[in-house]
Amino acid sequence: MGSEYTNFNLVTQIEAILYLKGKPTSCAEIEELTQAGEEEIESALIKLMSDYAHRPESALEVVETPAGYALQLRHCCQNLLENLVPADLNTATLRTLAAIALTNPILQSDLITVRGSGAYQHVQELLELGFIRKRRQAEGRSYWLEITDKFHQYFEIDQLPT
Structure with a gap:
């Protein structure tokens, strides 16, 4: 990864990865992309999920799926998806x-x-x-x-x- 990318903290890096991937991403993939350890990744994911959970006005949320972690549109905003996409x-x-x-x-x-x-x-x-x-x-x-x-x-x- 470029030096600009590694200057971000791990939570921000993971958020960017989940956004850019646009699909569930496994911890192993996140580890590979960030060069961080498993415990650091899990801690950062918990922080990221908590940050989104405490922003009820946000249209996005971070969720754990069987395929990995995903940054997705909250369920309450799905009607927008049907009307805009x-x-x-x-x-x-x-x-x-x-x-x-x-x-x-x-x-x-x-x-x-x-x-x-x-x-x-x-x-x-x-x-x-x-x-x-x-x-x-x-x-x-x-x-x-x-x-x-x-x-x-x-x-x-x-x-x-x-």
Whole structure:
């Protein structure tokens, strides 16, 4: 490591490592990166965890997981993640969403005819993400699927062409 990095105290070094790694990091990895001993690492981790625990206004926390230690978003802030981080939709799910948006509303049975049985899973995923809503057909056994305001906001579409 560079000399600037080693000038930080161990707690700060570990905090930086956990932030930069972005995933759980084992004590062995932290030891290797900091060149500190196991007892020093454990003591510094306890201090770091305590520091975050005593900052209730912080959006972050340090937690121990089976895979190691992680700097992560507190559970109370997860709703921000869902609203700010783009949804990770695969191509097939995006195509299903496009089919719903272009017909809006569309009967689920018609969607399955067009997109195949895999669309059932896509519909479930899109419902969970809030891009579509589902309502029972007045007469019949299928459901109407339609896009939501979240769809318009996320894709920055005011109105689809008719």
